[in-house]
Structure formats: C-alpha cells, structure tokens
Amino acid sequence: MTKKSINLHKIDKYIFPGQHDKENVILVLRKHPISLLGYALQLLFFMSLPVLAYIFLIPIAFPEFLEYPYQNIYFLLSVVFYGFVWIATFVLWVDYYLDIWIITNERLLDIEQKGFFNRTVSELDLKKIQDITSNVRGIVPTMFGFGDIQIQTAAEEKRFELKSIHHPVTARRKIIKLYKQAKEKDRFIYRDRDE
DSSP: OOOOOOOSSOOSSOOOTTOOTTOOEEEEEOBOGGGGHHHHHHHHHHHHHHHHIIIIIHHHHOGGGGSHHHHHHHHHHHHHHHHHHHHHHHHHHHHHHHOEEEEESSEEEEEEEOSSSOEEEEEEEGGGOOEEEEEOOSHHHHHHTEEEEEEEOOTTSOOEEEEEEEOHHHHHHHHHHHHHHHHHHHHHHHHHHHO
16 A cells, blocks of 8 residues: 655745755645635625626616616726726735744744735744644534644743645644654754763
C-alpha cells in the first residue's frame, strides 16, 4: 500500500523580503478559494440588481425611465453602479490573494492585507509556540478539506489564526514537527555553550 502525501504548496526556492540566512521556507499557506463563495454570491446578487430593477421595478414605479431621455440616465447610473461593484470585487480579490502565511524552519509569518494600502506583517518564533489547534467545522469545509489553525503563544503575545487554509490537520502536524526541530536545535546550541 502506498502512502499518500498531501502537498500543501509546492515550494521551489521561495524567497521573501527579510528572510534570514539559512532560513528555508517550508510551507506557504493561503485561504482556500471556496472561502470566496459567500462574497461571490453577494456580488452576483448586486450585479443582478440593475437588471431586475429595470425589468420589474421601473415599469411599475417609474415608467418614464423606459423612454428616451430618462433611459440614458438609468443606463449611466447602472454603469456607475457596476463600476463600484467591480471595485469591490477587486478589493476582495486583493485581500484574498495577498493574505498569506509563510512557515520557515525558524518562524511563522502572518502577512495580512487590509484594503489597498494597509498591510500587517506579524512574525512568531517557532520556539515560542505553546499550543496548536486545528478546526474543520461544517459540511462544506469537511468536503473541500479546509479549516482553521490557532497557534497560542505566551500570554502577552498575539494568538495567531490561520483561517480557511487547505488541509489544516496536515499543516498543524508539519508546524509541530518544525517546532520540535527548532527546540532540539536550541538545546544543542545551549549544550555547546555550556561545554
């Protein structure tokens, strides 16, 4: 029987700004694309509003908008509305695409994009991890294999949350393995200093 391995993301010489010497990227995690489904349904609803209004509401409430001069105004307002929907779609895509978690052999980086001009980068030394929990809740996350990981550190530090990632149980196991390797490496460094 062959052992099936889940490759979260193929990492081939992945580098990022601020990377330390001898620091290797082990995992690059992103939100699962299905997490955009709720936003996509909302955007489809908003995109259908001008058409539905033109078919059902305008003939009853404002029949003059069906005639020549006012019809152009309605189409202009619809184009402006679709422009705002397009901008909202782009903002959601940028937020989804630029939210990323990078896990190296030394630390975990949480890069969170909030809008166009606001980016927050947090980092956690793997040796400071105290508890890791993975959650897969609901039918859709179970079917598509995504969930959340919570990483608890010392009380004064932030709790790291990796939301809606692919294969959270496998990612948690890899993070625990990296944590154990970092602790073992730290023991060897202190042992060499004492001798």
